Amino acid sequence: MGTVALAAKITHVPSMYLSELPGPRQGTRQDAIDGHVEIGRRCRALGVDTLVVFDTHWLVNASYHVNCAPHFQGVYTSNELPHFISNMAYEAPGNTALGRVLAEACREAGVETLAHDATTLAPEYGTLVPLRYMNPDRHFRVISVSALCMAHYLDDSARLGWAMRRAVEERYDGTVAFLASGSLSHRFAQNGLAPEYAFRVWSPFLEQLDATVVRMWREARWAEFCAMLPEYASKGHGEGFMHDTAMLLGALGWSAYDAPAEVVTPYFGASGTGQINAVFPVTPQDGSAVPAAVASAARDHSPVSRRL
Secondary structure (H helix, E strand, C coil): CEEEEEEEEECCHHHHHHHHCCCCCCCCCCHHHHHHHHHHHHHHCCCCCCEEEEEEEEEECCCCEEEECEEEEEEEEECCCCCCCEEEEEEEEEEEHHHHHHHHHHHHHHCCEEECCCCCCCHHHHHHHHHHHHHHCCCCEEEEHHHHCCCCCCHHHHHHHHHHHHHHHCCCCEEEEEECCCCCCCCCCCCCHHHHHHHCCCCHHHHHHHHHHHHHCCCCHHHHHHHHHHHHHCCCCCHHHHHHEEEEEEEHHHHCCCCCCEEEEEEEEEEEEEEEEEECCCCCCCCCCCCHHHHHHHHHHHCCCCCC
């Protein structure tokens, strides 16, 4: 029935919003903004009707959660970085029907997931920043999925991604994009040093680690990357413990995925963190409920939690 037409790992650095405003940072994140605009353009060309965002700024302590309110509108200030994002207006239509279907499919796959449509819950900036540049005219409907998972296993996140893809393909009459919204390494500059690290990565180790990962993505070395993801999430300070990445790769087939990533916005440093916009081509995968590659994530890496 439905189609997952595009998948991407994307940045949501708040300095993108700051880059719009008059001042010393104006224009400094135009490359990241242009990357978002290009991904939005591709989604339009592919007929995407809904953006499903795996948001590493939505912190949850139990279950996975899907924000599928019928409409999102408000004015947002970041509690984390209020001097970067302050009074940012947003508006987008939601997709309640699809959100319910996604959550149901995840539960059937053994991953406890709840859909929230009658809610006052607002999206976090891991969703709002990409929407600002990909969806300024409210062309796409939007669903936000919790991906800052404090007591969750990466193998569950991989199965969640796979279940969501199957739900789209088997139960939804439409076209969807999956966006993993989060950084690579996410070690912020120590307090007082942020200005010095505005365009840098915190340490040479993390920068080289990220560079190796990006090279693996471009060379389609997915089996190797999936095997190292739990340790990378921990030792590389992965944002949201890399649950967004596990969700995205689960949807693509986990270690059986075989396409090289396309870098849209080259890797860059931001306040100590490592960032990128990269498109992961969607390829046909085993149509079983839980293919062997995704199921093996549980055997190979369980238990995988934020405590590694």
